[in-house]
Amino acid sequence: MTTAAIYVRISSDDTGEGLGVARQEAECRATAEQLGWTVTEVYRDNDISAYSGKLRPGYERLLSDVEAGTVRGLIVWHADRLHRSPKELERFIDLAERTRLQVQTVQSGRVDLSSPDGRMRARLLGTVARYESEHKSARIRLKMAQNAKDGKPHGGHRPYGWEPGRMIIRESEAAVIREATSRILAGEPLRSIFRDLNARGLHNASGKPWTHPTFRNVLLHARHAGLREHNGQEVSVAAWPAIIPPETWRAVRRVLNDPDRVTTPGRGGRLHLLSGIAVCGVCGSPLRVGHSRSTEAYRCMASACVSRRRDRLEEYVEAVVIARLSRADAAALLAPEDDGGERERAAQAAERVRQRLDDAAASFASGVITARQLATITGQLRPELAALEAAAAPPPDRASVLGELVTAGDVAKAWEALSPDARRTVVRLLMEIKVSRGRRGPGFSTDGIEIVWR
Structure with a gap:
């Protein structure tokens, strides 16, 4: 009696239930029973395409066991479950010849890799499978491009914010x-x-x-x-x-996507209140925390123009913020600013630039302009579009940031309860801070600290 292994694979399993490979395995077991073979191992690759070139763990384990001599017979549902790449097929043929592996398929019977005719048949089947994969891939790419043009969704898992059909908001x-x-x-x-x-x-x-x-x-x-x-x-x-x-x-x-955006805390995991928010009053570079004579200080990182003690500068800025939010007119800070329609005009101008970019792409696609001309147009319009999009950006929702502070009975206590991130958000929203050199002498001087309310 021949001992055999089964190999099953399916390219796409959207439900994740493995039903496709389960059906293949059942039919392979039925074929083994008809042949009088005993199945000792099942190798599975679920939701992995043979055409994609991705590593197939089950397939690689199968080859290792064939090489080791522990697999003498192999049953697959169809030859294309094994390969859709001529390179992979040749590797398998060489291995099967050396180990005298018997290969049986559910759909088309025996695959004799020990004879020239059998190997030619396997190669022809492999060529057809490769053509079908490439043709299918081209059709899918065209369909996806058309779906995108028509504003339709692709398939896939449910995206966050949407119901399973991908069309209705959750x-x-x-x-x-x-x-x-x-x-x-x-x-x-x-x-x-x-x-x-x-x-x-x-x-x-x-x-x-x-x-x-x-x-x-x-x-x-x-x-x-x-x-x-x-x-x-x-x-x-x-x-x-x-x-x-x-x-x-x-x-x-x-x-x-801003490459200059700081997304991690400083040394020791600490997040300093004014790092990257306060700027040097001399050269305009952001201030960061460093050490000056063993004391933590905000320093100009570009040219070392300015150095101010971290704790004293933070205490001063916090006192200014708390005092402003404690005033009777603090609720006025929640009102969105009136830009006189500037953002709307910038948004309309940005849309016109996007249309020009689309027109240029269409002209290139139809052969009216060359790739170099398209690159020139794009290079000129992209910076203009970025500036317009920045001007059209909506203002921060001041109520969501400041609401709890403005309505608090004790602003100082509410401030202390905020996380370091939340405090930085408040400071960034409320003010611009420029720090210049202070007067020399003992004590902390507020000279040279300029705060402009936004």
Whole structure:
């Protein structure tokens, strides 16, 4: 009696239930029974394409066992379950010849790799399978491009903020996206936001706690703005509604993609109140905390123009903030600023620039302009678009940042209760701080500290 192994594989398993490989295995076992073979091992690769070139753990383990001589017979549902690459097929043929492996398929019977005719048949089947995979891949790419152009969604797992059909907003999650967007535009770090959400039990679409990469990726999805992206480019207005306005999403994207954005605490995991917020009054560079004569100090990191004791400068700024929020007219700080329509005009101008970029891409696609001309046009328009998008960015939601402080009976106590991230967000929202050299002598001097209210 021949001892045999079964190999089963399916390229795509959207449900994650493994039903496709289970059906293959059942039919392979039936074939083994007909042949009088005893199945000793089943090798599985679920949701892995043979055409993609990705490592298939089950397949690699099978080859190792064939090489070791522990597998003498192999049953597969169809030869294309084993290979869709001529390179892989040749490797398998060489191994089968050396080990005299018997190969049987459910669909087409025996595959004799010991004879020239059998190997030719296997190669022909492999060539056909490769053609079918390439043809299918081309059809899928065309379909995905057309779906994107029409504003339709692709398939896949349920995205956060949306019901399984990907067309209807899930309001409970959409509220989280809106809140996070507002907090990011107010200057709060991503880390602080998702940690807060996790503490409140507001987890991702899989029900798991947020991590930095997954939370960032969710907020960068164009679908939340009612836009359709394809290959990283905006291609159309989506067929689904928007959770947040497009200009708000673009502002968030600009913040999260800013290479100069500081996203981690300083030395020892400490987050200093004014790092990166206060600037040097001499050269305009951001101030960071360093050591000056064994004392922590805010220093100009570009040219060492300024050095001020960290604790004294922070105490002064905190006192100014608390005093302003304790005033009778503090509620006025919650009112959104009136920009006289500047943001709307910038948004309209940005849309016109995007249309010019789309027209240039269409002209290149139709052969009207060359690749060099397209690059020139794009190079000129991209900086203009970035400036307009920055001007069109919505203002931070001041009420969400300052509301609890303004309404607190004891502002100083409410300030102390805030996290370091939240305090930095308040300072960034309320003021611009320039620090110049102070007068020499004992004690801390407020000379040279300029605070401009936003």
